[in-house]
Structures are given as structure tokens and as C-alpha cells.
Amino acid sequence: MALFSRVLNKTRQQFADAADNNHDDFAALEEGLIMTDTGAGLAARLIQEVRDKDTSKPPAALLADVMAAHLRRLEASLTLDGRKPFVIMVMGINGGGKTTTIAKLCRWFVTRNKKVLLAAGDTFRAAAREQLGEWAERLDVEIITGVGDPSAVAFDAVRAGTARQCDVVLVDTAGRLPSQTHLMAELAKIRRAIGKSMPGAPHELLLVLDSTNGQNTLAQIEAFQQVAGVTGLVLTKLDGSAKGGFLLALAEKMPKPVRFVGVGEGADDLEIFDADAYALALSGMNSQYST
Numbered sequence: 001m002a003l004f005s006r007v008l009n010k011t012r013q014q015f016a017d018a019a020d021n022n023h024d025d026f027a028a029l030e031e032g033l034i035m036t037d038t039g040a041g042l043a044a045r046l047i048q049e050v051r052d053k054d055t056s057k058p059p060a061a062l063l064a065d066v067m068a069a070h071l072r073r074l075e076a077s078l079t080l081d082g083r084k085p086f087v088i089m090v091m092g093i094n095g096g097g098k099t100t101t102i103a104k105l106c107r108w109f110v111t112r113n114k115k116v117l118l119a120a121g122d123t124f125r126a127a128a129r130e131q132l133g134e135w136a137e138r139l140d141v142e143i144i145t146g147v148g149d150p151s152a153v154a155f156d157a158v159r160a161g162t163a164r165q166c167d168v169v170l171v172d173t174a175g176r177l178p179s180q181t182h183l184m185a186e187l188a189k190i191r192r193a194i195g196k197s198m199p200g201a202p203h204e205l206l207l208v209l210d211s212t213n214g215q216n217t218l219a220q221i222e223a224f225q226q227v228a229g230v231t232g233l234v235l236t237k238l239d240g241s242a243k244g245g246f247l248l249a250l251a252e253k254m255p256k257p258v259r260f261v262g263v264g265e266g267a268d269d270l271e272i273f274d275a276d277a278y279a280l281a282l283s284g285m286n287s288q289y290s291t
């Protein structure tokens with residue numbers, strides 16, 4: 001079981017400060033939820049659920065149970081299902097952690113004996129291509145690059161991935177904001193190009209969200225869903241976010257599968273989302289494990 005106690009330190013500190021370290025008091029717990037970006041309405045409902053529980057457990061332990069039950073709606077890991085290559089298109093806003101997440105996913109699959117190919121689909125910036133190239137070298141995998149049209153790079157990469165009998169093709173894309181209509185429309189084009197290269201692909205449309213943005217990420221899900229479709233989420237920078245309560249809002253309003261969470265800048269800093277562990281860490285209930 002993933003122990004999020006260390007990476008959730010900022011959120012837990014924020015929670016404890018807002019709750020005045022009084023984890024036996026319902027109002028204090030509610031304040032803790034609000035201050036970690038759960039949202040006031042939802043925080044009130046969660047605390048009501050806790051109050052309605054007829055047990056002698058301490059309030060914070062009850063809250064951990066209630067949160068875990070809600071967060072379980074986000075649990076759904078990624079399975080390759082024998083589709084070869086399994087094509088993952090990675091999307092998100094600038095700086096959210098797309099390229100780093102691709103490196104982490106690459107490491108994840110390589111250590112599971114999968115043959116991985118990277119596609120440098122962020123053709124806007126030369127630095128982006130170089131960044132992914134460096135990761136490819138470090139992780140010892142092949143990379144398809146190109147200049148100009150990202151759809152062409154994605155198309156070529158999927159074709160190469162098929163020819164080279166790769167298990168996984170990871171397609172990077174340039175960062176874009178929901179307000180940049182033409183760039184958003186381009187995502188649909190990249191998706192179509194991948195589908196032309198391999199019918200049924202992409203098999204996963206992965207949206208990378210920066211956890212330090214808290215609930216602001218919810219609007220991003222909606223926007224990317226509309227133009228390209230979203231089948232899974234990666235929540236990055238959980239280690240630097242004090243807004244870890246936003247996952248509760250996510251579970252309520254936009255329950256997409258959280259495939260992975262990013263917990264640092266290294267290639268190994270990727271974890272599968274575990275609702276129980278997350279709830280325990282957030283409520284401070286597993287502090288006996290914290291480092």
C-alpha cells in the first residue's frame with residue numbers, strides 16, 4: 001500500500017493548522033477540509049456523514065473512513081489489455097508535468113519488461129524535444145521526433161511502434177490552456193492521426209493535472225474532455241501541494257480514473273492512487289508512519 005504520509009506533508013500541515021490540531025472536533029475537521037480545497041459545501045456534507053456514524057471511533061478516524069469511501073471512486077489502474085502497442089496520448093496545460101510524467105511512465109513500463117517508444121509530440125519548443133530526448137537516453141528507449149506538425153509525429157510514432165513491436169507508445173503533446181481554442185482543436189487532430197495510424201488508438205487519453213492548482217483543475221478536465229476525450233488522470237506535484245483535499249471534489253464532481261499520482265521530479269516518483277492510504281494520510285491518522 002502506498003503511504004502518502006510523506007508526500008502529503010504540505011496538505012496535512014495545512015489541514016492540521018486549520019483544524020488547530022484539534023482532530024476530535026467536528027468543526028475543526030471541517031475547517032481543515034475547507035482549507036485544503038475540498039470546497040465548503042462538500043466539507044459540510046462529509047462532516048455530516050461523520051456525525052451520522054454511530055460508533056465510538058475518534059472523529060478523525062471516522063473522517064478517514066468517509067473520505068476513503070468517496071475517494072475510491074477515483075481508483076482504477078491502467079491495464080494494457082494485450083493491445084500492442086498500447087498508445088497513450090498525454091495532454092495538459094503548460095508546466096503541469098506532462099513530459100516528466102512520460103518519463104515516469106516509461107520507467108514504470110520498462111521495469112515491467114515492456115518495450116516502450118516515446119513520441120516527441122511537443123513540436124512547438126525545441127527545448128521540449130530535447131527534454132524528452134534526454135529522458136529517452138537516460139531510460140534507454142527509442143524516441144521519434146519531428147518538427148512542425150505534431151499530428152505527423154504522433155502518426156509516425158505509432159506506425160514505428162507497431163513495426164518495432166513495442167508494447168507501449170507514449171505520445172507527448174505541447175501544453176495548452178482551455179482558452180486557446182485553436183490549440184485545443186489541434187488535440188482532436190492529433191488524436192485522429194493516431195487513430196489513422198492504428199485503428200482503436202489512442203487507448204488511453206491521459207490528462208496531466210498539477211495538484212498545486214487544486215479545484216481549478218476541474219475546469220481543465222471538462223475542457224479537455226470536450227475536445228479530445230479523457231480516459232484517465234495523472235495528478236502531479238502532490239508532494240508540493242497544500243490543496244490535497246481537491247481530490248474529494250474531484251471524486252464528487254468529475255470522477256475520472258486517477259491512474260497515477262506524481263510525487264517528485266525523478267523518474268521513480270510515481271505511485272498508483274490508493275484511496276485508503278490517501279485518506280489516512282490526509283486526516284493525519286497514519287502519522288505513526290510518517291517520516
Ligand SMILES: Nc1nc2c(ncn2[C@@H]2O[C@H](COP(=O)(O)OP(=O)(O)O)[C@@H](O)[C@H]2O)c(=O)[nH]1
Nearest residue numbers: 094095096097098099100236237262263264265
Ligand atoms: N515536485 C514535483 N515536481 C514535478 C512533478 N512533476 C513534474 N514536476 C516538475 O514540474 C516542472 C514542469 O514539468 P514538465 O514535465 O516539463 O511539464 P510539461 O510542460 O507539462 O511537460 C519540472 O520542473 C518538473 O520537474 C511532481 O510530481 N512533483
Ligand SMILES: [Mg+2]
Nearest residue numbers: 098099122128
Ligand atoms: Mg513538456
